[in-house]
Amino acid sequence: MITVKDVWHSFDTNVVLEDVNFVAKDANVLGLVGINGSGKSTLLRVLSGVYQIQHGEVLYEDRSPADADVRKDIFLLPDDPYFTNQSTCRNLLDLYKMLYPQFDANTYKEIISYFRLDPNKPIRSFSKGMRRQTFIALAFAVGPKYMLLDEAFDGLDPLARNAFKQRITEMVKEKGSTVIVSSHALKELADFCNEYLLIDRKHVIYSENIIKENAKVFKYQLIFKDGVDSSKFEGIKARSVQIVGIVATVIMEGNEEEVKAKLQALSPDIMERIDVNFEEAFIGERGRFQGGGVVR
């Protein structure tokens, strides 16, 4: 379990994280969501011990990442990981084997061959996705209790992404690992994270299971055979209204019956509820936090 209590972090006078509090439970995949510059990478660096904690407390069970021994169980995969001009998959194996005594060379080799990476070729000659695959292989070979992944899916093709997610899910089940994964690809996080952290304007503003269970956000498609324009929805407090031809897609929050009744009052010819995807819910949450109103 990772406990983050009252963490603040700043770069000189620029405060990046302010009063961050959350708990990441064991056997859990936690999605870290936020716009560019929101502090996702900073938070991961604070959690991994790269940045010393300026204020507050980060505890793995009851130990700080400042203790080198604790970091045996932590693996940070940054968005731009380290390798030299001479680095090959084979060299990196030696490096990580030296750093992490529990490193499993067989797992590494297995993943490298699964992705069909040449172990003797310099990593600098690899594509962005191939480099990512190499470091993913290293992460699984280390097999940490706590895995911190920054922009994890960046550059990966759909097949690699699925294989990656599947591995994470298996690792979490088997070892009870805690994985914190940050990504801009919100859709990617939707189908395998158990919980989400939303960082915006220095704060972690939401740390519960916002999307799948608790969010009271509803999305309806309404069809008006005689056509429709935005004026029809003026009296309705919706998060978003999109009109394409005779079809209007409306996202609203609140009590489901009330939402349904309000929309039925508009007399659509056909009305159907559809699922709210993760991205829509995220944008909605963000909009609400910033005092944002209706998106039309």
Added chain:
Amino acid sequence: MSAFQRYIRFHLKSILVREVVMALLMAMIAFTWGAAKIGRSQFGRSANIENDIYYGIITVVAFVAVIYAFIIPVLEFAPYKNRRNIDLWFSSPLSRNDIFRVGYISGLIQLAASLLISMMTVSAKMIVFNTQGADFNLAMPSVYFGVLLLSTAVVYTINCFLFICANSVVDGVIYLIFFSLIPGNIAKFIMLFREKTTNIRELVNNINEMLTRKYYAHYELPVVFTAKLDIANIDADKRYNEVLNYLDSWLGETYVIVIWSVIWVLAAAASLYFASRVFSRMKSEKLGGPSDLLFGYTILIPAWGYSKILSQSTSILVSPMFTLVVMFIGYVIYRKGVKLKGIDWLMLGIGAVILIVSQVISFATETNTLSQFLR
């Protein structure tokens, strides 16, 4: 095996090629330079051969060793001035103290290995020449390289601290340069200050004398020591005990060197302590940004600038003014832009005041106005 042991083994293995290249380069320089001198000697006159071979070693190897003592800290610690690398190293199960110790010790090993191989090369050469009538004592290179290693280790340790204080490689290199220049400036200033009350002719003579002297900057220790050893060797009977006796005798006579040596050894000990402390407390988020540690630009720019201005007080005005310009450039590099802080302008202002005051005093002294006034 502990994390430290694993890392030092891995690190030494990964820098093996660099280590071999550096060691061979130094050995080749020692060997080739000595050979060139011997080639110009009249072969068969053993005294010339012996003097020439020592000359080659002393002037060149000490110089190369000092350069290594500047290069190795940069090579060892530059990777920790890069954010990408830091993500790996500082999130790994290695403590920062272990990382520092590995860097420092492997640098020392590189220095020692280079000097050891040079010593072996030179000794081999002496053995060959002894078979042809020369009379080299093989104890001499052992003493010579031992002294060279200790003195370059002092330089290396101080340089490690200076480089670690910086937040970028460029800043670290600038620190090394600034710091190396300060003791010379101070020595010049002290000499000028002492001689101020004498007449101008004496002053010029003193400046000339002073310019040809050693200033006892940290990097000059190896050269001073080995030069003294050379003197010991020329007169010695080439027996180990006698060489040591000579060493004792010149140490007793040249107390200034002893004082400076003690100062620099203490400085090296303090440097080692603070280097480890600064490295362990390094704020990774500041890497690549302005190097704002107290012992950095904050102290080095004014220390270099003021000492330079004071040491130039009898020269033409352009020279100290140029120093002020260099100080300004130093602040621009420090702040990574022309937007200087109030404290920077204050330091530059103090520099300007020192310049004016020292020029006035200098003018008054040269025209005897001051002595007339004091009378």
